[in-house]
Amino acid sequence: xxxxxxxxxxxxxxxxxxxxxxxxxxxxxxxxxxxxxxxxxxxxxxxxxxxxxxxxxxxxxxxxxxxxxxxxxxxxxxxxxxxxxxxxxxxxxxxxxxxxxxxxxxxxxxxxxxxxxxxxxxxxxxxxxxxxxxxxxxxxxxxxxxxxxxxxxxxxxxxxxxxxxxxxxxxxxxxxxxxxxxxxxxx
Amino acid sequence: xxxxxxxxxxxxxxxxxxxxxxxxxxxxxxxxxxxxxxxxxxxxxxxxxxxxxxxxxxxxxxxxxxxxxxxxxxxxxxxxxxxxxxxxxxxxxxxxxxxxxxxxxxxxxxxxxxxxxxxxxxxxxxxxxxxxxxxxxxxxxxxxxxxxxxxxxxxxxxxxxxxxxxxxxxxxxxxxxxxxxxxxxxxxxxxxxxxxxxxxxxxxxxxxxxxxxxxxxxxxxxxxxxxxxxxxxxxxxxxxxxxxxxxxxxxxxxxxxxxxxxxxxxxxxxxxxxxxxxxxxxxxxxxxxxxxxxxxxxxxxxxxxxxxxxxxxxxxxxxxxxxxxxxxxxxxxxxxxxxxxxxxxxxxxxxxxxxxxxxxxxxxxxxxxxxxxxxxxxxxxxxxxxxxxxxxxxxxxxxxxxxxxxxxxxxxxxxxxxxxxxxxxxxxxxxxxxxxxxxxxxxxxxxxxxxxxxxxxxxxxxxxxxxxxxxxxxxxxxxxxxxxxxxxxxxxxxxxxxxxxxxxxxxxxxxxxxxxxxxxxxxxxxxxxxxxxxxxxxxxxxxxxxxxxxxxxxxxxxxxxxxxxxxxxxxxxxxxxxxxxxxxxxxxxxxxxxxxxxxxxxxxxx
Numbered sequence: 001x002x003x004x005x006x007x008x009x010x011x012x013x014x015x016x017x018x019x020x021x022x023x024x025x026x027x028x029x030x031x032x033x034x035x036x037x038x039x040x041x042x043x044x045x046x047x048x049x050x051x052x053x054x055x056x057x058x059x060x061x062x063x064x065x066x067x068x069x070x071x072x073x074x075x076x077x078x079x080x081x082x083x084x085x086x087x088x089x090x091x092x093x094x095x096x097x098x099x100x101x102x103x104x105x106x107x108x109x110x111x112x113x114x115x116x117x118x119x120x121x122x123x124x125x126x127x128x129x130x131x132x133x134x135x136x137x138x139x140x141x142x143x144x145x146x147x148x149x150x151x152x153x154x155x156x157x158x159x160x161x162x163x164x165x166x167x168x169x170x171x172x173x174x175x176x177x178x179x180x181x182x183x184x185x186x187x
Numbered sequence: 188x189x190x191x192x193x194x195x196x197x198x199x200x201x202x203x204x205x206x207x208x209x210x211x212x213x214x215x216x217x218x219x220x221x222x223x224x225x226x227x228x229x230x231x232x233x234x235x236x237x238x239x240x241x242x243x244x245x246x247x248x249x250x251x252x253x254x255x256x257x258x259x260x261x262x263x264x265x266x267x268x269x270x271x272x273x274x275x276x277x278x279x280x281x282x283x284x285x286x287x288x289x290x291x292x293x294x295x296x297x298x299x300x301x302x303x304x305x306x307x308x309x310x311x312x313x314x315x316x317x318x319x320x321x322x323x324x325x326x327x328x329x330x331x332x333x334x335x336x337x338x339x340x341x342x343x344x345x346x347x348x349x350x351x352x353x354x355x356x357x358x359x360x361x362x363x364x365x366x367x368x369x370x371x372x373x374x375x376x377x378x379x380x381x382x383x384x385x386x387x388x389x390x391x392x393x394x395x396x397x398x399x400x401x402x403x404x405x406x407x408x409x410x411x412x413x414x415x416x417x418x419x420x421x422x423x424x425x426x427x428x429x430x431x432x433x434x435x436x437x438x439x440x441x442x443x444x445x446x447x448x449x450x451x452x453x454x455x456x457x458x459x460x461x462x463x464x465x466x467x468x469x470x471x472x473x474x475x476x477x478x479x480x481x482x483x484x485x486x487x488x489x490x491x492x493x494x495x496x497x498x499x500x501x502x503x504x505x506x507x508x509x510x511x512x513x514x515x516x517x518x519x520x521x522x523x524x525x526x527x528x529x530x531x532x533x534x535x536x537x538x539x540x541x542x543x544x545x546x547x548x549x550x551x552x553x554x555x556x557x558x559x560x561x562x563x564x565x566x567x568x569x570x571x572x573x574x575x576x577x578x579x580x581x582x583x584x585x586x587x588x589x590x591x592x593x594x595x596x597x598x599x600x601x602x603x604x605x606x607x608x609x610x611x612x613x614x615x616x617x618x619x620x621x622x623x624x625x626x627x628x629x630x631x632x633x634x635x636x637x638x639x640x641x642x643x644x645x646x647x648x649x650x651x652x653x654x655x656x657x658x659x660x661x662x663x664x665x666x667x668x669x670x671x672x673x674x675x676x677x678x679x680x681x682x683x684x685x686x687x688x689x690x691x692x693x694x695x696x697x698x699x700x701x702x703x704x705x706x707x708x709x710x711x712x713x714x715x716x717x718x719x720x721x722x723x724x725x726x727x728x729x730x731x732x733x734x735x736x737x738x739x740x741x742x743x744x745x746x747x748x749x750x751x752x753x754x755x756x757x758x759x760x761x762x763x764x765x766x767x768x769x770x771x772x773x774x775x776x777x778x779x780x781x782x783x784x785x786x787x788x789x790x791x792x793x
Binding site for chain 1: 358361369377418421423442488490540666
């Protein structure tokens with residue numbers, strides 16, 4: 001999605017988090033002992049399984065709930081989740097692939113200009129908040145989209161939202177606001 | 188007083204005396220009331236001769252009960268909990284405020300914030316200390332008092348416990364503060380590091396030159412702002428760096444350690460700020476020049492310049508790698524050319540037009556209109572080489588084996604795709620081509636029609652690869668041993684717990700401590716044969732409403748044969764025994780015996 005300027009902004013999705021259920025009880029010990037890339041944490045009650053092909057780390061609970069993180073796109077997340085379910089199936093559990101949902105998408109984006117954070121915060125109170133003692137970035141939360149944008153003074157943005165479309169919309173939404181408080185970067 | 192009727196004589200003339208608290212009938216003289224409770228204010232004399240009103244102030248939202256009614260001799264005891272919390276809060280605010288030398292106005296404002304927070308239930312789930320510290324910090328921010336979060340994090344709690352400094356984590360404090368500011372809709376203005384300079388300078392004890400050093404430090408700080416060092420950084424770190432340089436400029440030997448103890452950042456931060464300042468052009472000026480001249484040029488934020496530097500280094504590395512790979516590409520190109528010449532069947536004539544669609548799909552080459560197959564071949568080779576080049580540049584770092592595989596599969600691809608062309612029509616060919624390409628190169632396609640019923644769609648999942656994820660028996664044994672060794676402690680704990688539970692069970696003491704789900708009332712299960720019975724029993728146990736006479740309801744269920752018509756007639760009569768009226772209202776429509784005679788209007792009334 002491009003803003004209505006000549007410049008095209010690259011929104012790079014760095015992380016997609018998805019959950020799904022296998023609708024069956026899983027024995028974590030079996031998975032831990034027979035899987036190749038598996039870490040078992042009994043005190044937390046979960047197993048971490050890492051896949052290589054879509055780079056995905058999955059937390060598996062014995063209730064059958066699985067959280068997949070580390071994918072770089074929604075399709076990849078789904079593919080990885082299905083692979084994971086297939087692996088569990090091969091280990092002998094009667095897994096079913098149910099309730100797959102992408103829960104969070106994290107993307108980074110870079111503006112071609114630097115941003116005056118204090119000005120920006122003043123103009124956008126109370127949606128934006130900036131506490132230099134706590135975090136170097138200003139946080140802008142869009143309630144309607146349920147998206148959060150962290151704005152750094154160098155012009156980099158970190159956007160999190162429930163799906164890829166929301167993220168793109170959020171960047172579009174915030175671009176004009178940032179454009180007002182910009183400071184041109186001399187390269 | 189409302190005039191009432193005298194019970195003895197029926198007279199309405201009643202005299203009420205407020206002073207004596209009597210109500211007497213004037214006709215017969217009988218006393219109707221004495222000791223009337225009046226709502227008047229009474230005064231009593233205090234020690235110094237003044238008078239004060241009798242009574243206690245009760246808050247509007249207070250609960251009714253007053254435990255010391257009639258016997259309280261100390262007014263502080265027995266107040267309800269909210270007042271106690273507020274009093275406690277006020278005390279703690281005052282203590283901390285005096286430690287930080289805040290004036291009374293600030294403390295009062297902080298207390299008001301605390302009261303507001305209580306009303307909005309922001310104190311629930313948070314430690315009182317945190318909320319109080321956040322309130323105080325909020326006051327400091329709104330007033331513009333130069334205080335960082337650091338002093339708030341050392342808060343000595345005034346409890347019944349002996350005094351100990353409660354170290355509140357700055358980030359926890361910050362979170363509470365942000366929540367508070369948001370809920371109370373208070374916009375705290377952003378903190379300016381310039382405000383901190385006088386405070387820190389005072390703490391560093393520059394003596395007479397205090398003012399000069401402060402001014403220099405302020406100038407330095409403004410310069411830093413222009414050079415974009417201050418956004419996103421802790422103001423205390425910047426102040427520390429500015430003060431250090433200013434002190435040295437005025438020939439005060441303040442070591443880094445002294446500055447750190449005042450400003451409360453770590454040494455690494457300070458050094459980093461100094462280095463960043465060194466990178467700016469201002470650092471090259473001499474002291475006098477700096478005081479006079481102000482450079483116009485503004486720098487980029489230091490994190491940005493660092494990022495640029497890293498990018499440049501990475502690009503250089505990539506360029507080197509590209510040079511190496513380019514050489515390899517040329518080798519492969521030669522190999523491919525040879526293979527293609529061998530494997531491709533020469534097509535002429537009508538089939539040449541079919542072969543055209545092949546090119547379009549593969550090589551993005553729309554402008555090919557050469558009739559001759561061999562010439563087209565060369566074009567295709569060039570395009571293939573370009574395409575491969577592009578692929579390689581993209582996948583440089585991630586394994587060259589994959590690329591080699593891809594390339595080798597491309598020559599055999601030519602064979603089957605042309606074979607499918609020769610048979611069916613061009614339209615079918617254009618449909619068939621993508622599938623064959625994807626199969627050969629090994630891409631995986633997504634299917635949309637799954638997961639509705641929870642079935643696992645195996646399309647596109649490579650089983651062989653997944654086999655790799657599962658260990659064979661020997662490996663399982665090894666891993667089991669390793670895992671058991673690693674997690675010995677945890678397993679021991681679990682065993683002990685199991686043993687303990689078993690013992691307690693034997694002894695009969697075992698109390699199953701399951702997490703209590705609050706709100707679930709333990710009730711005996713209802714055994715009933717019909718739905719009506721079940722409802723009856725449930726209603727018995729769980730009295731839903733006090734206004735319903737359940738006995739009459741039961742009668743309704745017990746005698747379903749009596750038609751509701753006589754009951755409605757009774758209710759219509761307007762007699763006020765409540766039970767009958769209720770039966771009219773709560774008549775169950777299911778009990779109406781349907782016959783042809785019943786008017787439809789009765790069925791409609793529910």
